[in-house]
Amino acid sequence: MKILVPVKRVIDYNLKPRVRSDGTGVDLSNIKMSMNPFDEIAVEEAIRLAEAGKADEVVVVSIGPAKAQETLRTGMAMGADRAILVETDDEVEPLAVAKILKAVVAEENPGMVIMGKQAIDDDSNQTGQMLAALLGWAQGTFASKVELDSDAVTVTREVDGGLETVKLGLPAIVTTDLRLNEPRFAKLPNIMKAKKKPLDVKSPSDYRVDITPRLKTLKVVEPPVREAGEIVPDVDTLVAKLKAMGAV
Amino acid sequence: MQVYEAPIRDMRFVLDELWVDDGFGDIPALEEFDSDLTSAILEEAAKFSREVLLPLNRSGDEEGCVLENGVVRTPEGFKDAYKQFTESGWASLAADPEWGGQGLPERVNKLVEEMTCSTNLSFGLYPGLTHGGAIALEAHGSEDLKNLYLPKMTSGEWSGTMCLTESHCGTDLGMLRTKAEPQEDGSYKVSGSKIFISAGDHDLSDNIIHLVLARLPDAPAGVKGISLFLVPKYLPNDDGTPGPSNGVSCSALEHKMGLKASATCQMQFEESTGWLVGEPHQGLAAMFTMMNAERLSVGIQGVGIGEAAYQSAVWYAKDRLQGRSLSGAKYPDKPADPIIVHPDVRRMLMTMRCYNEGCRMLGGWVARALDAEKHSQDPEVKARATDFVALMTPIVKALFTDLGHESANLAVQVYGGHGYIRESGVEQYARDARIAMIYEGTNGIQALDLVGRKMGQNTGRLLRSFFHPVSDFIEASKGDGPMKPMIDGLEKALGALQLSTATIAQKGLKDPEEAGAAATEYLRLFGLVAMGYCFARATMISDMKLAFGTEEKEFYDAKIKTATFFFERILPQVSANFLAIKAGKKSMMALSEEQF
Numbered sequence: 054m055k056i057l058v059p060v061k062r063v064i065d066y067n068l069k070p071r072v073r074s075d076g077t078g079v080d081l082s083n084i085k086m087s088m089n090p091f092d093e094i095a096v097e098e099a100i101r102l103a104e105a106g107k108a109d110e111v112v113v114v115s116i117g118p119a120k121a122q123e124t125l126r127t128g129m130a131m132g133a134d135r136a137i138l139v140e141t142d143d144e145v146e147p148l149a150v151a152k153i154l155k156a157v158v159a160e161e162n163p164g165m166v167i168m169g170k171q172a173i174d175d176d177s178n179q180t181g182q183m184l185a186a187l188l189g190w191a192q193g194t195f196a197s198k199v200e201l202d203s204d205a206v207t208v209t210r211e212v213d214g215g216l217e218t219v220k221l222g223l224p225a226i227v228t229t230d231l232r233l234n235e236p237r238f239a240k241l242p243n244i245m246k247a248k249k250k251p252l253d254v255k256s257p258s259d260y261r262v263d264i265t266p267r268l269k270t271l272k273v274v275e276p277p278v279r280e281a282g283e284i285v286p287d288v289d290t291l292v293a294k295l296k297a298m299g300a301v
Numbered sequence: 302m303q304v305y306e307a308p309i310r311d312m313r314f315v316l317d318e319l320w321v322d323d324g325f326g327d328i329p330a331l332e333e334f335d336s337d338l339t340s341a342i343l344e345e346a347a348k349f350s351r352e353v354l355l356p357l358n359r360s361g362d363e364e365g366c367v368l369e370n371g372v373v374r375t376p377e378g379f380k381d382a383y384k385q386f387t388e389s390g391w392a393s394l395a396a397d398p399e400w401g402g403q404g405l406p407e408r409v410n411k412l413v414e415e416m417t418c419s420t421n422l423s424f425g426l427y428p429g430l431t432h433g434g435a436i437a438l439e440a441h442g443s444e445d446l447k448n449l450y451l452p453k454m455t456s457g458e459w460s461g462t463m464c465l466t467e468s469h470c471g472t473d474l475g476m477l478r479t480k481a482e483p484q485e486d487g488s489y490k491v492s493g494s495k496i497f498i499s500a501g502d503h504d505l506s507d508n509i510i511h512l513v514l515a516r517l518p519d520a521p522a523g524v525k526g527i528s529l530f531l532v533p534k535y536l537p538n539d540d541g542t543p544g545p546s547n548g549v550s551c552s553a554l555e556h557k558m559g560l561k562a563s564a565t566c567q568m569q570f571e572e573s574t575g576w577l578v579g580e581p582h583q584g585l586a587a588m589f590t591m592m593n594a595e596r597l598s599v600g601i602q603g604v605g606i607g608e609a610a611y612q613s614a615v616w617y618a619k620d621r622l623q624g625r626s627l628s629g630a631k632y633p634d635k636p637a638d639p640i641i642v643h644p645d646v647r648r649m650l651m652t653m654r655c656y657n658e659g660c661r662m663l664g665g666w667v668a669r670a671l672d673a674e675k676h677s678q679d680p681e682v683k684a685r686a687t688d689f690v691a692l693m694t695p696i697v698k699a700l701f702t703d704l705g706h707e708s709a710n711l712a713v714q715v716y717g718g719h720g721y722i723r724e725s726g727v728e729q730y731a732r733d734a735r736i737a738m739i740y741e742g743t744n745g746i747q748a749l750d751l752v753g754r755k756m757g758q759n760t761g762r763l764l765r766s767f768f769h770p771v772s773d774f775i776e777a778s779k780g781d782g783p784m785k786p787m788i789d790g791l792e793k794a795l796g797a798l799q800l801s802t803a804t805i806a807q808k809g810l811k812d813p814e815e816a817g818a819a820a821t822e823y824l825r826l827f828g829l830v831a832m833g834y835c836f837a838r839a840t841m842i843s844d845m846k847l848a849f850g851t852e853e854k855e856f857y858d859a860k861i862k863t864a865t866f867f868f869e870r871i872l873p874q875v876s877a878n879f880l881a882i883k884a885g886k887k888s889m890m891a892l893s894e895e896q897f
């Protein structure tokens with residue numbers, strides 16, 4: 054079985070984002086970019102399935118700028134077999150990504166798509182669900198455990214109330230949560246091999262997908278600085294203050 | 302707090318931009334390593350050092366190594382980290398693919414080494430010594446020894462040591478006493494005591510391969526009677542697995558100022574079976590194959606610690622609120638300004654920054670020469686590279702470690718009293734950095750190597766491998782542009798270096814003590830000029846990038862500002878060193894021993 058893993062190039066999770074002074078977005082110039090951590094988990098899971106003999110090919114795909122090739126190479130250094138870049142410098146919203154992925158799926162025919170539950174830059178948490186809807190496939194989101202059989206996949210989901218286990222017929226979409234696994238460090242020989250693995254570059258128009266944004270970003274601002282706390286003498290004062298603030 | 306993010310952008314500047322026209326490029330064997338690939342390697346190394354090595358730095362320092370029931374245990378987490386390190390291929394980075402290495406260029410390897418040193422110097426010693434040992438074995442060992450030991454040492458399954466020092470001899474190895482008795486089967490029985498042996502015993506690898514300097518029964522006295530032996534901790538079985546113990550034991554661990562997670566061992570060899578590496582009585586020369594590679598790596602230890610200290614100091618200087626800016630409050634809404642506003646704190650941060658960037662640039666140049674020495678197909682380039690590496694090795698070792706230690710000290714100062722407190726993390730840098738000035742030949746000995754051997758070798762041919770490119774650069778860059786003050790400054794500094802060279806050559810010929818008395822200042826002067834050259838090139842490139850337009854304005858602008866600080870505030874030390882050299886040995890040797 055083939056597994057498709059979409060990966061996104063995002064601001065490195067170690068960095069503190071700065072908002073551009075004109076409020077149009079986050080300043081990404083000269084900022085270290087890395088693979089979205091949830092996607093790394095997805096790549097890791099797919100590779101583990103391949104290593105366990107349950108999948109025979111792992112394809113990573115990214116939709117984004119030319120630089121996203123680096124992200125794809127990272128995926129291949131971890132162990133993915135080949136990569137597809139759908140290159141665009143435009144902003145792509147979850148729906149556009151899902152539509153492109155649908156077209157890629159049509160071409161590649163994977164038995165499963167494993168992807169991050171969300172990207173840490175826009176925190177949308179939509180693409181996997183939209184893709185499942187567009188394809189009419191089963192979905193197991195927020196996975197903390199994935200067990201693959203020949204015709205079904207059992208996914209343990211992290212839901213608000215605890216853990217929920219669902220069994221999905223294949224093909225299916227799985228989106229990953231943080232506790233699913235701990236991604237490996239790429240081995241040096243694999244980094245070198247990754248350079249020679251195939252990487253196809255396509256464009257959204259190859260898939261005849263219109264990626265025009267449906268949303269308009271009005272303004273991006275820094276979160277307010279946390280204000281200094283205040284020590285109150287007793288519980289009554291605390292309650293009174295909270296009431297005055299409309300917090301209780 | 303120990304904060305560290307690998308300075309990848311600066312490393313890429315050194316790797317891809319600074320030295321493109323130095324004549325050491327264009328090596329077909331290394332074509333594969335284009336900037337995409339080296340970038341990916343640096344990124345992954347950065348991630349590994351930050352996520353695996355850095356978290357073990359402070360805990361390793363607190364815990365240290367312990368000797369229990371005759372075996373050494375490394376601090377918690379080291380074993381696991383070593384396993385990950387070797388399995389990921391970082392230990393065999395620069396090793397020859399013939400033995401299972403990755404064959405990476407030295408110019409990349411040295412940058413990865415820097416990251417390891419920044420995040421965990423103690424840890425870095427274990428694979429570092431193994432690599433050094435493998436180099437000596439590769440150059441001088443018999444085919445049998447190489448086939449048996451090199452694959453395992455390359456993969457890191459087995460580790461290595463270098464056993465030179467004995468209690469009565471460190472610098473002067475001519476006095477060493479460890480003996481080797483020839484056996485019927487061509488092997489030797491090695492007996493003696495060594496001290497200060499890094500990684501002498503530990504629990505990281507399955508076997509430990511000691512490269513031991515010892516004397517044969519018929520050995521002439523002094524350094525001409527020393528031979529090199531390979532002595533494993535466990536004698537390998539026929540199938541290559543570690544077999545019976547070989548009479549090698551660690552009798553004590555040294556109690557050290559720093560580098561605590563590195564096991565520094567007193568070693569006993571009791572009729573341990575060993576094999577000769579290289580020719581009888583040629584052991585010192587064979588060991589020097591390893592020492593030269595190691596000396597460059599020890600230099601990198603200096604930059605590594607310097608960088609970590611700098612980053613930790615910058616973080617604190619932005620965080621610590623104390624006093625107000627002399628030009629009026631910069632953060633009136635806060636109870637005080639962060640200390641980074643104060644000129645004296647700036648002096649410290651800028652000095653550290655200059656040292657790190659200057660050493661990284663210079664190290665990058667030497668590393669390119671190492672690659673050319675190894676791989677160039679042009680005999681002329683190869684010869685020039687060999688000269689240059691020989692000349693610069695003592696400079697890289699001594700200058701980088703002196704400056705690295707100075708940076709670590711400055712970081713403590715930036716932290717004030719908090720820097721003196723263990724939890725701050727920066728006093729560890731000062732303790733750890735200190736050893737690099739001592740081992741692999743003290744920095745004093747490096748300076749003697751420079752004036753005593755390298756300077757006069759082949760009537761100054763080695764020197765020309767440095768002087769020529771620098772004076773060519775100055776000639777080509779003259780003019781009235783914005784670079785004029787720098788080029789003028791560099792020209793004067795180079796003049797002082799050339800004059801000092803002539804003075805030492807002249808006086809030293811008649812009186813070797815004159816050369817000895819000038820050595821340390823000469824090495825520093827040399828290093829300052831070399832860093833000046835690097836900064837001038839960096840400025841020229843940055844000017845050009847800015848003129849043509851770049852998305853990375855901040856980076857190039859900072860580079861020029863840093864270079865300017867170097868030229869205005871650090872390079873003038875050339876004059877002080879020049880004057881000291883000129884004064885000669887007289888006042889240095891004037892006091893009688895009784896007057897001390």
Ligand SMILES: Cc1cc2nc3c(=O)[nH]c(=O)nc-3n(C[C@H](O)[C@H](O)[C@H](O)COP(=O)(O)OP(=O)(O)OC[C@H]3O[C@@H](n4cnc5c(N)ncnc54)[C@H](O)[C@@H]3O)c2cc1C
Pocket residue numbers: 462463464465466469470471472473496497498499500557560565736739740741742743744745746749
């Ligand atoms: C933590 C640690 C790890 C080490 N690891 C190893 C290891 O793995 N293997 C190993 O073999 N050794 C190791 N060493 C030993 C180290 O290499 C020696 O300590 C070093 O070479 C200096 O020798 P020494 O201590 O005997 O000092 P000495 O040789 O006694 O020198 C004392 C001082 O005199 C100066 N001096 C000596 N001779 C001259 C001269 N001719 N001219 C001018 N000045 C001179 C020196 O520069 C120094 O300042 C280690 C040491 C330490 C502390």
